[in-house]
Amino acid sequence: xxxxxxxxDLEQELIEKVxxxxxxxxxxxxxxxxxxxxxxxxxxTVPQAxxxxxxxxxxxxxxxxxxxxxxxxxxxxxxxxxxxxQQGIRWWRNI
Amino acid sequence: MEKxxxxxxxxxxxxxxxVEKAQNDPLAFRHLYDSYFSRVxxxxxxxxxRIQDAEDMTSxxxxxxxxxxxxxxxxxxxxxxxxIFRIAHNTVNDYYRKNNPVDxxxxxxxxxxxxxxxxxxxxxxxxxxxxxxxxxxxxxxxSRRQEVILLKFFGGLRNQEIATILGLNERTxxxxxxxxxxxxxxxxxxxxxxxxxxxxxx
Numbered sequence: 001x002x003x004x005x006x007x008x009d010l011e012q013e014l015i016e017k018v019x020x021x022x023x024x025x026x027x028x029x030x031x032x033x034x035x036x037x038x039x040x041x042x043x044x045t046v047p048q049a050x051x052x053x054x055x056x057x058x059x060x061x062x063x064x065x066x067x068x069x070x071x072x073x074x075x076x077x078x079x080x081x082x083x084x085x086q087q088g089i090r091w092w093r094n095i
Numbered sequence: 096m097e098k099x100x101x102x103x104x105x106x107x108x109x110x111x112x113x114v115e116k117a118q119n120d121p122l123a124f125r126h127l128y129d130s131y132f133s134r135v136x137x138x139x140x141x142x143x144x145r146i147q148d149a150e151d152m153t154s155x156x157x158x159x160x161x162x163x164x165x166x167x168x169x170x171x172x173x174x175x176x177x178x179i180f181r182i183a184h185n186t187v188n189d190y191y192r193k194n195n196p197v198d199x200x201x202x203x204x205x206x207x208x209x210x211x212x213x214x215x216x217x218x219x220x221x222x223x224x225x226x227x228x229x230x231x232x233x234x235x236x237x238s239r240r241q242e243v244i245l246l247k248f249f250g251g252l253r254n255q256e257i258a259t260i261l262g263l264n265e266r267t268x269x270x271x272x273x274x275x276x277x278x279x280x281x282x283x284x285x286x287x288x289x290x291x292x293x294x295x296x297x
Contacts, residue, residue: 007266011273015254018276022251034196038280043248044215045222047140047207048133053150058128061161065121081119 114175118165128157131179136207137249138180141230142187146207152190157181177256180246184260201227228286232279240275243268 007015012066014035021039067073116123135156140149159182167178209215209222216222233241239261246257254268262269 007269007273011270014273014276015269018247021276022248029140033284034215038283039276042229042244042279044210044212045226046137046210046212046249047149047226048210049136049145049150049153049207054132054136057154057157058125058132061128061157062121062125064158065124065161069119089178090199 108173110170110175113171114164114167118167124161124164127175128160131176132157134249134251135179135183138183138245139187140207141233141245141249143190144201144230145205147205148190149207152183152187156186159186173253173256175257176250176252180250180252180256180259183250184242184246203227228281231283232286235276235282236275239263240271240278243271244279246274247272 017036018039021036021043031040113127115122117127132153136149136153139152139156140146143149143152156179160179163182167175169175203220203223206223206226208219211217211222215225215230233244236244242261243257246252246260247254250257254265254272257263258265258268263271271280
């Protein structure tokens with residue numbers, strides 16, 4: 001692989017335009033077949049989590065942190081051990 | 096991207112305050128979690144593909160962040176984002192080191208949902224196909240370029256933060272980024288043309 005990191009003017013221009021696309025959340029109007037159109041498309045193809053997963057994980061983290069701060073190391077440890085058990089890291093599913 | 100640089104829930108000027116508060120306040124930590132969750136999940140999803148793995152990895156990343164936040168030291172305005180994504184990057188790498196990844200195609204049911212947008216098909220399954228196609232294209236790139244693309248587009252990081260995470264200089268990150276995009280675009284167009292050619296034949 002060529003590791004030459006000198007940017008040509010065209011590459012520099014591309015980087016600047018990509019920054020702009022990302023700042024504007026891919027909402028810029030660009031020709032769809034162009035490289036910038038591809039960048040907009042890529043920036044828009046965003047996986048999103050199941051809302052219940054996000055909620056449950058957040059709740060569980062708060063409980064775990066509360067237990068740690070209260071010195072309840074057993075509770076905090078229990079969460080940690082379960083989270084790295086051989087069955088996987090799916091402790092949040094065991095609520 | 097769900098949150099651009101200017102639209103993140105926590106503006107940079109308030110971020111330091113929230114990060115410091117989160118070191119001993121679970122609700123402040125929850126606020127940080129809500130601010131970074133979407134970016135971390137999107138980055139991880141591209142790296143691991145399968146929804147179940149993405150959820151496991153995301154859980155582990157935030158668990159590590161919660162355990163480590165008391166040791167986090169603020170350095171500059173983007174250091175927290177860099178810190179979170181360094182954890183994410185290392186966690187996924189560790190996972191792949193311990194579990195030899197099997198390079199098998201994933202069914203659409205195994206893939207995460209995609210955020211609806213004006214540039215994507217309305218049908219959820221077609222959106223998943225787009226994701227699968229882009230992910231395959233990204234994974235055909237050299238590993239450094241894959242990482243740069245994912246941290247840039249889905250982590251929403253600046254080149255300087257990506258450089259720190261990957262142990263590169265900023266100019267090298269920019270070089271990887273531009274060359275990766277040119278390769279991806281070329282292959283994307285080639286694939287689209289091949290698909291159109293097949294449709295015409297049939």
